[in-house]
Amino acid sequence: MSILVNKDTRVICQGITGKAGAFHTKGCLEYGTQMVGGVTPGRRGEKVEGLPVFDTVEQAVAETGANASMIFVPAAFTADAILEALDAGIELIAAITEGVPVMDMVYVYDKIKRSQATLIGPNCPGVITPGECKIGIMPGYIHQPGCVGVMSRSGTLTYEAVWQTTNLGLGQSTCVGLGGDPIVGTSFIDLLRRFEADPLTKAILMIGEIGGTAEEEAAAWVAQHVTKPVAAFIAGRTAPPGKRMGHAGAIISGGKGTAEEKIAALEAAGIEVAQSPAEMGQAVQRAMQRKGVK
């Protein structure tokens, strides 16, 4: 078991004929993901990495039985691509694209929440169940099948955390990059619920950053509903207010969204907080020891 994706997940790439789409389709294939096709309007009949290209997601689903999509279309067209995947009945949509207008996501988010589908991202590295299925841009080799469920608002910082848990021999059940934007399809709480229910996941690592209140909400949920050990790290302790730190979502505004507030909320919920990004893996170990989980 794992969450969201596994060896049976059948994946298409929307935007497969683009440079990034083609490159990462190849990467996912090499990792062992069941990539089954791609979509680029007007390019039906072509092949990319040996995979068939379709004009619409509807066609792709009908002919390949795909149930997941990885989106690499340009930001201006990402909302449309997500809605197309949703309309075609895709269950897991991972939007990797960076720079999607927030107002587009207000509309998309509303549609997604009224459906059975799960949207990861946008502006995210994707999702991976080590050894089974990689959908996204993360380097596969740093991962190792194991017991830590990793969820994060940041890309490369997730790699850092994954590398640490791999080196400690813990490995990962599933790793999900939520995305760095103000509105993303999946929240920490959505994933906490799944990780808590997943038998393979023994501990959860949450990597947050300044801006918004997602970490505080997650902390409150952990205190009430999560029995598994949880560790966390918050990036941006030294970030000045009012400055957007790369991610559109990483901004302290009106005195809210500071790292201190978030860390206090996490600690109050009994979560083991890593003080340094170099010890995220150790924080997971400490959380496991505290709860007597091996």
Add this chain to the structure above:
Amino acid sequence: MKIHEYQAKQIFRNAGVPVLRGQVARTPDEAAQAFRDLGGPLAVVKAQIHAGGRGKGTVKEHPSQRGVQLVRAADEAAQVARNLLGNCLVTIQTGPEGQTVRQVFVEEGCDIARELYLGIVLDRAAARPVLMVSNEGGVEIEKVAAETPELIYREHFDTHAGLQSYQVRKLCTRLGIQGAEARSAERFMKSLCRLFVAYDCSLAEINPLVITRAGEMIALDAKLTFDDNALFRHPELKELRDLSEEEPAEVRAANAGLSYVKLDGNIGCLVNGAGLAMSTMDLIKLHGGEPANFLDVGGGANTEQVTEAFRILLGDPNVKAVLVNIFGGIARCTTIANALVEASRQVGFNVPLVVRLEGTEVDEGRRILAESDVAIISAESLTDAAQKVVATLK
């Protein structure tokens, strides 16, 4: 992207949100002429900078001069403009260094019956915009939010259907607004919410929002911030951008597709990924150093971009050491290593350089660096890197 008050008011006017008449002036003479053109017994001269808190802000060169002042004659308007233009206005939002005033807005006066606060922001938790109003107008709304949040009334609205009439009625009832004033408030609030969506705003703030003795709701101030990611569909907004209000190095970085924020420390950072870049800053601080910047070269960085990143870093005279922290995913360690060698050739490193490489093509990247003649202090881990870069300054 931020714009000036006078620009925001033009957008308000076009969208049917009531504002007062006014003119922009870039010289004292223009300010005097604006006063005469407005034809009233009084006017308000307002410094145009992108930071808030202007009314309480003071001019460095003329400590008695505030950023916003009531004037009753053309020559008085000219004098206030003279005090402001080309000088430095310091407000709670500018920091002690202040911001140079390059233009003023001369606006007619009005008969104020009451002052309110109005703001629209995106509520991330609710994933939709929220309209906030309060009777505590004219003061620091952050203070109200912190101390008496119950005095700020909120209504979330649907971005397609817009703010509904019943929502305005709820707000007006709480604010104690009725009759003609409530009808004016409805037009005002609905128009502003429509504008917020139509222009892809991330913030709209009016403080103070006033109701005149004639019962009309008017935006006495206007602050708009736009979603940078949506500017592609608003070409008319791009022309409103005032680069002189922005940090030159940040503009330069943005043009190269880099994300850079200048800070006050002396350790330059070059990192791939926003989260890792923030964490690298945190780690430097944790080990007793001060980061000079946030710099994310992004996932698909090429040699030119990374070379430009080094130029920007080393162009900051405060930078006394540089830490490069790369966890190669999409960005390959070889790209970074080649760029480092290239940057060294083009720019020349005159400060200590600590490099930590991990991830995609790391062995090849390390080999490139080892075989080059660039003087590098290599680090094995995050902590090692932070400790080493801080140590170079001791």
